[in-house]
Amino acid sequence: MHPPLIVGNWKMYKTASEGREFIRDFLKLYTAKSSVDVAIAPPFTAIHSLHEALQSSPITLAAQNVFCEHEGAFTGEVSPPMLKDLGCTSVILGHSERRQHFGEDNDLINRKVHSALSHQLRPILCVGELLREREAGQTNAVIEKQLLEGLKDISAEHMGQMTIAYEPVWAIGTGKAATVDQATEVHTLIGAVLENTWGTKRETIRIVYGGSVNPDNADSLFQSPQINGALVGKACLNPDSFVKIIGSAHRSLN
Numbered sequence: 343m344h345p346p347l348i349v350g351n352w353k354m355y356k357t358a359s360e361g362r363e364f365i366r367d368f369l370k371l372y373t374a375k376s377s378v379d380v381a382i383a384p385p386f387t388a389i390h391s392l393h394e395a396l397q398s399s400p401i402t403l404a405a406q407n408v409f410c411e412h413e414g415a416f417t418g419e420v421s422p423p424m425l426k427d428l429g430c431t432s433v434i435l436g437h438s439e440r441r442q443h444f445g446e447d448n449d450l451i452n453r454k455v456h457s458a459l460s461h462q463l464r465p466i467l468c469v470g471e472l473l474r475e476r477e478a479g480q481t482n483a484v485i486e487k488q489l490l491e492g493l494k495d496i497s498a499e500h501m502g503q504m505t506i507a508y509e510p511v512w513a514i515g516t517g518k519a520a521t522v523d524q525a526t527e528v529h530t531l532i533g534a535v536l537e538n539t540w541g542t543k544r545e546t547i548r549i550v551y552g553g554s555v556n557p558d559n560a561d562s563l564f565q566s567p568q569i570n571g572a573l574v575g576k577a578c579l580n581p582d583s584f585v586k587i588i589g590s591a592h593r594s595l596n
């Protein structure tokens with residue numbers, strides 16, 4: 343099994359200089375633990391300065407999005423080689439905020455996953471249901487569709503590069519995280535879909551949870567062997583709470 347993975351998704355917060363300041367404070371509090379992988383996903387504009395600030399630490403850089411073409415006349419877009427060149431090793435794809443505000447569908451997300459993989463950028467594919475879908479008993483069907491369409495034609499070999507993030511939309515930014523049981527149930531389903539469709543062994547892929555993870559609920563979430571880390575939004579913007587969540591992941595291994 344891989345070590346747990348904690349990813350801080352800064353969303354559209356922090357300028358490059360605010361990002362540098364954050365890393366200075368964060369590194370004073372953070373003691374690297376080889377048992378937990380940590381990544382930060384800043385806005386594009388802060389990637390370069392974070393790459394410099396993180397030089398001597400094991401923390402890796404993720405992007406929050408990428409376009410599916412290598413280069414071309416695509417005003418405003420950023421390509422996988424551009425992110426690789428800046429030091430990113432992974433990229434968040436299919437985040438519900440991209441699906442909701444920017445009209446990204448499973449087909450576009452799938453093209454982005456293929457493109458990222460072909461440039462050795464590891465995708466963190468987000469899936470998750472809306473509140474009304476959960477209330478209508480459609481959670482499993484929604485998650486399965488997002489996986490099958492988002493990962494269409496991905497080779498079994500490439501599945502080893504993937505991370506899946508279960509982010510129920512109703513839990514994002516609401517302060518109302520999924521319960522351990524709710525998350526465990528969906529993570530188990532995700533594992534089964536990957537195994538049945540790609541033959542992916544559960545222990546070879548990380549399935550992380552996202553949605554109102556904070557220092558108070560992280561310990562209990564990480565107790566579930568199905569929850570292999572977290573994609574953290576609001577609570578990662580503060581160095582102290584981000585460090586505490588990483589500490590919870592570390593403690594869960596003992």
Ligand code: 13P
Pocket residue numbers: 351437509513514515516517552553554555573574575576577
């Ligand atoms: P919050 O932790 O702010 O709920 O955001 C979760 C998220 O969207 C991470 O990608």
